Amino acid sequence: MGGDVSGRVVALLLTLPSLVCYLMLLDTDTTRYPQKHKQDPESEWSSSSASLPDTRFPLVNETPSEQDYWWDDWREVQRRRKAALRRACNHVTRGRVKSRARLITDRKYLYNLLVDDNHKAIYCYVPKVACTNWKRIMMILSGRSNATDPLTIRSHIPHEEGVLTRLSGVGRVTMLNYKLRTYTKFLLVRHPIERLVSAYRNKLVINSTSATDFKRRFGITILKKYRKGSDQHNASLSGDGVTFPEFVSYLTDREQSSYQSMNEHWSPYLELCHPCTIKYNIIGKYETLEEDAEYILRKIGAPSYLHFPPVLTSHTPSLVSSHLASLSDTLLRRLYEVYKYDFKLFQYDMENNKIAF
Template identity: 45%
Template sequence: MWKMGVLKVELVFILNLFLVSGDVYNNDVSEHSLELTQSLNLARQELIQETCRRFPPRFGLDDLPRSQLEHILIDEERKLLYCYVPKVACTNWKRVLMILAGKWNNTDVLSIPGNLAHAPGMFRNLSAVSRPERDFMLENYHKMIIVRNPFERLLSAYRNKLEGETPSAKYFQDRVGRRIIKVYRENPSNESLEYGNDVTFKEFALFLTNKSEELADVVNNEHWAPITNLCHPCLIKYTLVGKYETLLDDSLLALNTINAHNVEFPRLAHTGGTAEKLHTYFSQLDLPLIRRLYKLYKHDYRIFNYDLDNIVGFDLG
């Protein structure tokens, strides 16, 4: 019942945005549309809190190793904590934070090289502060997370890192792809073992769900680790909960909330089309394998109010 209520709020929100502006991705945000976005944001916060009450974590914040807080970046001037999630617009949000911190000489977000935004040491993170300072920030700062349908995010990571042609993809194919092929492919060719650039989606799914000892060091990579493992939403009360599906509106609300009016979150002319390709890729997997994948991401599905059946087209029973 509660989840249906939140779904209704999200549908009303999107319909109202069309009525207000005729364009969900309109940069000229009215006070009315900000109010709608804020209402949706509050509904998402309440859903997270309710789900965490139903499925409480087995440990507390003080039990987490410091390394578990490395994804939470700090902007002290604007009193913002941002938990970045790979494959959920984190490059552009890191670029925005660089501009806000005066680490780039203009306000053109997309002019910042992606590798620079991800450079080690670019941002202070919550793992680097003392416990009293951490607790003060968690109590007094805005706390932002942006999430995405778990399987869509997973497919985006696969397409980008194991199917791609970029230097980053070549790195992952060499470091991870070759090893996946060695473990999960019968009679691999010498070329596949050498380059690792033709990992199938099924092999990738087997790699994630079988937990082989040979691949234990890479199976929890941040690009496909569950969001709940990276950002701990049952331990940290996020006050800005955005979604990839309403990215621009949620980002505009966040910038307005922290009084960052000198920078605009970029409006992208196109996306990678991952959502449209979900069924094509997942149809390559049998139902037991999809169920095992779902088990890995079930907390993300529950907490962030995503529906697997409607998107992937399978009934998990």
């Protein structure tokens, strides 16, 4: 009996150092990381994709860096943007929101969603919201280009059909559903009227190959229908000279017939990206493009060398007021009706312009 007790004591003494080391390691771990993250209150709008780096709890004797605060601020901005979107979606007319089943059945509605399987990301591109550079980045991320600098990719290439994978081209319904459910989904938006003015100037005012095509496709039609009186006979056969009021008259008439008939350069966000049906993880804005782009790239695990190109100052915001001033009150109100949900969904307004809504 005494031998058995002595044996147990010896065994306990031999295991004691290992137990002490284990407890020390456990204590160190809880000191470094006091608690786990609480579940994101917007998690029902999130996928199970990789989360941002955990910078919320610094190591012992470390002072939180400025970057840590930026991450926290960005998370809070995203939380507010998604919460505002969710609230606004509750007030969108039912007929304007396409069900998930309809999106999957009629794939044309998913045309603007681009897929990067390497990083499990889906990007809904919106023309006139830095989409050329984002498409360049998607080419690099998905392995469609060996470039390390997005600007070395010629601007027309990302827009060519077949260069990038579209969600509309995913074959099996089960795979499409899987990607929609689990991939990190993001889109970027801009003040609706600022985007519209940019599209008008880029496609119907300046002289470029792209603008020449748009003037033929839309300019001639607009001039024939909305150029009044004797000026109608002097309308350009090339589609040059469309005024902003004529363009808005065309848009508001088209809106009453079918949103789907609108060109993607001025189609509402609600129609291009379906933000009340597809639950986006990240909402970026043109006004905060540089920081949003950096955070998006780090979120999806992009290579450390890959960054969004330097953001150039846009002159379009300074032109918005003068373009709106050329519209009658009636035409301005009709224009707002076309984009009213875009305003509400993404927290934009018409203050400081001709009419307050």
